[in-house]
Amino acid sequence: KEAYKKGLPLNDSLLKVSNRRIIEAYYLMGSIYKEELNNNKKAVSTFEELNTRYPKNKYRLNIYYTMYRIYLAEKKQEKADEYKEKILSEFPDSEFALLIKNPNYAEEANARQSEAEAYYNTVYTAYRSDDLQRSLELSEEGMRKFSKSDLAPQFEFIHAMSYGKLKGVDSLEYALKMLTARHPKAEVSALASDILISIKKQKNPEMFSPPDQRINGVDTFNVNFDAEHFFIAIIPDDPKLANAFKSNIDAFNT
Numbered sequence: 001k002e003a004y005k006k007g008l009p010l011n012d013s014l015l016k017v018s019n020r021r022i023i024e025a026y027y028l029m030g031s032i033y034k035e036e037l038n039n040n041k042k043a044v045s046t047f048e049e050l051n052t053r054y055p056k057n058k059y060r061l062n063i064y065y066t067m068y069r070i071y072l073a074e075k076k077q078e079k080a081d082e083y084k085e086k087i088l089s090e091f092p093d094s095e096f097a098l099l100i101k102n103p104n105y106a107e108e109a110n111a112r113q114s115e116a117e118a119y120y121n122t123v124y125t126a127y128r129s130d131d132l133q134r135s136l137e138l139s140e141e142g143m144r145k146f147s148k149s150d151l152a153p154q155f156e157f158i159h160a161m162s163y164g165k166l167k168g169v170d171s172l173e174y175a176l177k178m179l180t181a182r183h184p185k186a187e188v189s190a191l192a193s194d195i196l197i198s199i200k201k202q203k204n205p206e207m208f209s210p211p212d213q214r215i216n217g218v219d220t221f222n223v224n225f226d227a228e229h230f231f232i233a234i235i236p237d238d239p240k241l242a243n244a245f246k247s248n249i250d251a252f253n254t
Helices: 012-036 040-053 060-073 077-090 095-101 105-128 132-145 152-167 169-182 187-203 239-253
Strands: none
Touching: 012 040, 012 060, 012 239, 040 060, 060 077, 060 095, 077 095, 105 132, 105 152, 132 152, 152 169, 152 187, 169 187
């Protein structure tokens, strides 16, 4: 019995992990049917089964839009309208909803992105040239004008750096803290956090001094290779990377 029970999700936390793996597998399978095998029938049945088993899964919006596009292509207007309504009612502010409401949305979004990129290049050039007052003013305008753009955190970062260099380290610290609070997942926030640590070290060197080296007379750790061990990995939340990683781990264990 024990051999068959080993690895089964017998508690809530293991069950959650198991469910996540099933959701990932279904979504990946449906995507392969749709994008690589051009088998819309299998893709639809896979996605429908996923949504039936896990109605709140994180891929729900993507699946709705994929189903909407499939039924439009197959000229099944009634089914297409069904998924269109799901998107508009459950995810009214999503990119897919905007695309459905405005067929030119993608083209207009690309134009706005190009405008933001061109403006950012101007701001960045001013900053790199140490024209700090100009980069401060331009980045502030960029923050207002392109607040919805993916480049918004970059504009704010240059604004914080320009402001800090002009006003001093306390102003820099405050501006970077605001940046990391507003955009915690932005790429520049990691750099801002590094700078904040450097500022903290500069202000409080005693906090970062090495602890007293004490010699422990007895080694309290023993290696027992026959005992159960746990392996923890922190990996990106990307199915392509995560699934390959898990497959390699599984192959290694086998």
